[in-house]
Amino acid sequence: MAATFDILLVGAGHAHVVVLRQWAAHPVKARRIALLSPSPYAWYSGMLPGLLAGHYRPEQCRIHLPPLCRAAGVEFIQGTLDTLEADKKKVRLVDETWLQGQWLSLNTGSVPRLPERQQSSIEICPVKPFADFLLTVKRWQQNPAPVAIVGGGAAGVELALALAHQTPSLALFCGGVLLRGHLPTLRTRALRHLHQRGIQVHEHCAVDTLTGDRLMSGQQTVWQGNRVIMATGPTPLAWWQNSGLQCDPQGFIQSSATLQSPSHPHIFATGDCATIAGTPKNGVNAVRQGEVLANNLTHLFTKHPLGRFKPATSPLALLADGQGGALMSWGPLTGEGRLAGRWKDFLDRRFIRHHSIDKWA
Ligand SMILES: Cc1cc2nc3c(=O)[nH]c(=O)nc-3n(C[C@H](O)[C@H](O)[C@H](O)COP(=O)(O)OP(=O)(O)OC[C@H]3O[C@@H](n4cnc5c(N)ncnc54)[C@H](O)[C@@H]3O)c2cc1C
Incomplete structure (x- = not known):
C-alpha cells in the first residue's frame, strides 16, 4: 500500500526550498505533506564555484532539509523517485516503495x-x-x-x-x-x-x-x-517522458503559467525539469517560481484562484570570477570587480541564511 499525502513534493530543488521556507512562516494546517529527496541537503548552485575556488566551506553552500521540513510541517522522506504514474498520482522509489499524493509537485532539476x-x-x-x-x-x-x-x-x-x-x-x-x-x-x-x-x-x-x-x-x-x-545545459530524463505527462518537443515537462501540467493539472512542475513559456531554465527563475508555487499549493485548499508566474524581464546576472570578484549584467549594463563580488556574496549568503532554520536565531 502506498503512503498517501495531500501534497507530495518531489525533489528539493530551488523552488521547493522556497516553498518550505514560506510554509515555515505560514504553515498549511491540517494537511499531510511530504518532501522526497535523495539527500538531507539541498545545494545552492550559485555558491558552488566559490566553494571550488576555496572561498566557502561545504556547510555554507547547502540547506539542511529535515529541520526546515519540521518547521514547515512537512514530513521528510529520504529517497529517489524512479517512476511516476501521472494518471494514478503515484510515484515508485528506487527502493520499490510507493508514495501517492492528491497533489504532486515536481522540482527535480535535470542532468x-x-x-x-x-x-x-x-x-x-x-x-x-x-x-x-x-x-x-x-x-x-x-x-x-x-x-x-x-x-x-x-x-x-x-x-x-x-x-x-x-x-x-x-x-x-x-x-x-x-x-x-x-x-x-x-x-x-x-x-x-x-x-x-x-x-x-x-x-x-x-x-x-x-x-x-x-x-x-x-x-x-x-x-x-x-x-x-x-x-x-539540462537534458530531459526518461522518467518524465514515461510518466504520461505532456512534455515539450525536447522532452521536458510542460508546465503552465500557474505551474501546473496542462495534461495533469493535479501535478505541478517547476525549475529545470519544466518548460514554461518565455522562461529560461536557471536558478533565478526556479527561485521566483517557488514564491508562486507556495501560494498556489496553499490556495488548492482554500479555493483561491491560482497565481500566474511571470519570468523576470531583466534579471541581474552575477558570475563569480574565481578571485572574489564578479562579472555582472543587468538590463543593458555590464560591469565587473570586487564590489560586484561582494554583492554576489551578500545575496548568496542571505539566501542560505534565509532558508536554513538552524541559522535563524
Ligand atoms: C556550477 C553552477 C553554477 C550555477 N550558477 C547559477 C547562478 O549563479 N544563477 C542561476 O540562476 N543559475 C545558476 N545555475 C543553474 C542552476 O543550478 C539551475 O538552473 C538550478 O539548480 C535549477 O534548480 P531546480 O530548482 O530545477 O533544481 P536543482 O537545484 O537542480 O535541484 C533538484 C533537486 O532534485 C533532486 N532530485 C533529482 N532527481 C530526483 C529524483 N529522481 N527523486 C527525488 N529527488 C530528485 C536533486 O537531488 C536536487 O536536490 C548554475 C548551475 C551550475 C551547475
Missing part, C-alpha cells in the same frame, strides 16, 4: 547532456548531481591534472575561473559562442578573464564523442586528457 563514449578512458564528471560532482572535483584537486570543461554557459565559465589556479591546464569548449543569450559585452569581459587566467577557450566547437583519451568534435580531435567536466 547535463553527456557525449557518446567509444572505448574511452576519460573520467567524466557531470555538474549534477551536485554532491557527486563535488566529491569528484575534490578527489581531482588532490592530484592535479589537465581538465576540459564542456559547456560555455554561465556555469562552465564560472567553473573554469574557479578551477584555473588549481589545474595545470584548462580548456573550455562551447558549441556556439560563449555565454549565448547574455549581453555581448558580458561575453567580452568573460573572454578577457578566461584568457588572463590561461584558459583555452574553444567556441563553435561542439564536443560529441569521447574516444580513448580524446575529445572529438565530428571527426576532429580537439583535446587529449583524462578528466572532463560536463556543464552542458
Whole structure:
C-alpha cells in the first residue's frame, strides 16, 4: 500500500526550498505533506564555484532539509523517485516503495547532456548531481591534472575561473559562442578573464564523442586528457517522458503559467525539469517560481484562484570570477570587480541564511 499525502513534493530543488521556507512562516494546517529527496541537503548552485575556488566551506553552500521540513510541517522522506504514474498520482522509489499524493509537485532539476563514449578512458564528471560532482572535483584537486570543461554557459565559465589556479591546464569548449543569450559585452569581459587566467577557450566547437583519451568534435580531435567536466545545459530524463505527462518537443515537462501540467493539472512542475513559456531554465527563475508555487499549493485548499508566474524581464546576472570578484549584467549594463563580488556574496549568503532554520536565531 502506498503512503498517501495531500501534497507530495518531489525533489528539493530551488523552488521547493522556497516553498518550505514560506510554509515555515505560514504553515498549511491540517494537511499531510511530504518532501522526497535523495539527500538531507539541498545545494545552492550559485555558491558552488566559490566553494571550488576555496572561498566557502561545504556547510555554507547547502540547506539542511529535515529541520526546515519540521518547521514547515512537512514530513521528510529520504529517497529517489524512479517512476511516476501521472494518471494514478503515484510515484515508485528506487527502493520499490510507493508514495501517492492528491497533489504532486515536481522540482527535480535535470542532468547535463553527456557525449557518446567509444572505448574511452576519460573520467567524466557531470555538474549534477551536485554532491557527486563535488566529491569528484575534490578527489581531482588532490592530484592535479589537465581538465576540459564542456559547456560555455554561465556555469562552465564560472567553473573554469574557479578551477584555473588549481589545474595545470584548462580548456573550455562551447558549441556556439560563449555565454549565448547574455549581453555581448558580458561575453567580452568573460573572454578577457578566461584568457588572463590561461584558459583555452574553444567556441563553435561542439564536443560529441569521447574516444580513448580524446575529445572529438565530428571527426576532429580537439583535446587529449583524462578528466572532463560536463556543464552542458539540462537534458530531459526518461522518467518524465514515461510518466504520461505532456512534455515539450525536447522532452521536458510542460508546465503552465500557474505551474501546473496542462495534461495533469493535479501535478505541478517547476525549475529545470519544466518548460514554461518565455522562461529560461536557471536558478533565478526556479527561485521566483517557488514564491508562486507556495501560494498556489496553499490556495488548492482554500479555493483561491491560482497565481500566474511571470519570468523576470531583466534579471541581474552575477558570475563569480574565481578571485572574489564578479562579472555582472543587468538590463543593458555590464560591469565587473570586487564590489560586484561582494554583492554576489551578500545575496548568496542571505539566501542560505534565509532558508536554513538552524541559522535563524
Ligand atoms: C556550477 C553552477 C553554477 C550555477 N550558477 C547559477 C547562478 O549563479 N544563477 C542561476 O540562476 N543559475 C545558476 N545555475 C543553474 C542552476 O543550478 C539551475 O538552473 C538550478 O539548480 C535549477 O534548480 P531546480 O530548482 O530545477 O533544481 P536543482 O537545484 O537542480 O535541484 C533538484 C533537486 O532534485 C533532486 N532530485 C533529482 N532527481 C530526483 C529524483 N529522481 N527523486 C527525488 N529527488 C530528485 C536533486 O537531488 C536536487 O536536490 C548554475 C548551475 C551550475 C551547475
